[in-house]
Amino acid sequence: MDFKVVERSFFARIARVVLKSNNVAMVLGKTIHLSGVSRDAFLKDEGWVAHELCHIRQFREHGFFRFLWLYLKESWRVGYYNNKYEVEARVEGMKHRRHMNPTQKTASAITPTGAPLPIDTKKTE
Numbered sequence: 001m002d003f004k005v006v007e008r009s010f011f012a013r014i015a016r017v018v019l020k021s022n023n024v025a026m027v028l029g030k031t032i033h034l035s036g037v038s039r040d041a042f043l044k045d046e047g048w049v050a051h052e053l054c055h056i057r058q059f060r061e062h063g064f065f066r067f068l069w070l071y072l073k074e075s076w077r078v079g080y081y082n083n084k085y086e087v088e089a090r091v092e093g094m095k096h097r098r099h100m101n102p103t104q105k106t107a108s109a110i111t112p113t114g115a116p117l118p119i120d121t122k123k124t125e
């Protein structure tokens with residue numbers, strides 16, 4: 001899939017400060033904006049990449065502004081965690097986890113941040 005990764009993104013940094021999280025991946029169109037995580041560390045994380053690539057596909061399928069609107073509406077309706085776009089991305093991101101033990105699974109979990117945008121965070125030790 002055609003995508004770009006921006007390290008130390010200004011937008012992701014704002015999101016990170018506002019959300020008080022350690023690391024943030026935020027998808028806008030076909031660009032993954034990172035803050036608090038390096039491009040290399042991110043790309044090595046198969047599950048996280050799969051999750052964010054799913055958001056890129058959602059942007060492509062629905063169109064930039066339309067997807068933002070659909071995402072926001074969905075969050076109002078069912079809450080961020082149950083937002084169907086996050087559920088879909090979470091399923092994508094978990095496909096690689098079948099060989100993992102429960103501790104690894106918890107460590108690899110990606111959580112939506114509750115922001116009205118596809119912004120995700122991952123707990124780091």
Ligand SMILES: [Zn+2]
Binds near residue numbers: 051055089112118119
């Ligand atoms: Zn997500």
